[in-house]
Amino acid sequence: MDALSLGDRTPVELQAELGMPSNLMAHHLKTLEAAGLISRHRSEADRRRSYVTLERDGLAGLLQGDQLTAPRVVFVCTANTARSHLAAALWRTRSEIPSTSAGTHPGERIAPGALQVARRHGLELPEVAPRALADVAQPSDLVITVCDLAHEELAEPAALHLSVPDPVVLGTRKAFDRAFELLAQRIEDLAPRISSSRRMRTPQRNA
Numbered sequence: 001m002d003a004l005s006l007g008d009r010t011p012v013e014l015q016a017e018l019g020m021p022s023n024l025m026a027h028h029l030k031t032l033e034a035a036g037l038i039s040r041h042r043s044e045a046d047r048r049r050s051y052v053t054l055e056r057d058g059l060a061g062l063l064q065g066d067q068l069t070a071p072r073v074v075f076v077c078t079a080n081t082a083r084s085h086l087a088a089a090l091w092r093t094r095s096e097i098p099s100t101s102a103g104t105h106p107g108e109r110i111a112p113g114a115l116q117v118a119r120r121h122g123l124e125l126p127e128v129a130p131r132a133l134a135d136v137a138q139p140s141d142l143v144i145t146v147c148d149l150a151h152e153e154l155a156e157p158a159a160l161h162l163s164v165p166d167p168v169v170l171g172t173r174k175a176f177d178r179a180f181e182l183l184a185q186r187i188e189d190l191a192p193r194i195s196s197s198r199r200m201r202t203p204q205r206n207a
Contacts, residue, residue, distance in 0.1 A: 004038065004054035006068065006193060007144070007160035011052060044166060045149035051163040056185060068160075069195050070142030073099040076154070077147035079107035080130035082114040082168050082176070087146050087183050089118065089125045094191035102137065104150045106130035111168050117176040121184075142194065146183065162186045 003009060003017060015025045029052060032038045036055060043049040073095075075087035080103025091099040107130050118125035133154075137143065143159040145151035151161045164182050167175035 001032075001037070001054065004052060006190065008051040008053050008163045009161070010043075010049055014052065041163070043148040043152065043163070045147075045152050049148075049152070051148070051161070053163065056189065067193050067195065068142060070097065070140070071196060072138065072141050073097055073194065074133070074137055074141045074143050075099065075101045076133055076143055076145045076150050076159075077101075077103055077166075078105050078149050078153075079103050079168070080132075081107040081109065082111045083146040083164055083166065083179060083183065085110055085125060086114055086118065086123070086180060087144070087162070087187060089123050090184055090187045091191065093123070094187055095194065097194060097196045100136060102131050102133040102135070104133055104153050106132050111171075113167060113171060113173070113176040116173070117167075117180045120177075121180060144190075160190075162190075 003014060009017070011022075011025055011029060014020070014029075015022055018025075020028075029038065029040070033040060039053050039055055040050045041053070043051060073088075073091060075084040075091070077084040080101055084101035084103065088099040088101040091097075109129065110125075110127055115125060115127060133143075143154070143156055145154065145159055145161045146164050147166065148163055151159065151163075162183070164179055164186070165175070167179040169175070
């Protein structure tokens with residue numbers, strides 16, 4: 001539950017982190033899901049994978065969760081045209097830690113739907129060109145993927161993951177509003193768990 005308080009994990013990732021046999025992991029996940037504490041959904045990139053998400057109200061007021069430190073946060077999706085830009089902008093409303101965004105395969109421009117949903121919610125979203133992660137990332141950054149495809153492509157153990165459906169696929173106002181709502185909720189929960197540290201070289205969990 002501590003691990004899920006920082007972001008979504010696949011059962012395989014949880015199994016590796018906890019050193020737990022697959023049958024015991026499956027039993028615990030089934031029990032937690034039945035109790036309404038977690039939910040599971042298929043990856044948008046690889047339908048054979050599933051992601052486990054901590055239900056927001058499941059342990060309200062009971063779970064302190066893990067803490068991380070980082071000097072800067074980089075939100076990543078594939079094209080860097082919607083979710084990652086929105087996430088970085090939302091982060092700036094919740095945390096003093098600097099944030100930016102990037103893509104594993106940058107598109108040409110920010111999606112119009114992302115700009116429109118930001119305006120509807122009064123969020124300042126600069127219209128800048130998408131950038132490649134390789135051109136943006138620094139060794140000390142905390143990388144947070146907001147796209148299943150980017151997360152699975154990077155396979156970065158230190159990265160956190162927030163599994164948010166791609167609104168560009170549908171391109172509708174409803175899809176962008178839903179992505180914005182999910183990002184806003186996840187970042188509101190995550191931001192208090194990340195504290196600033198400019199002395200460290202890589203994100204580390206506190207003891």
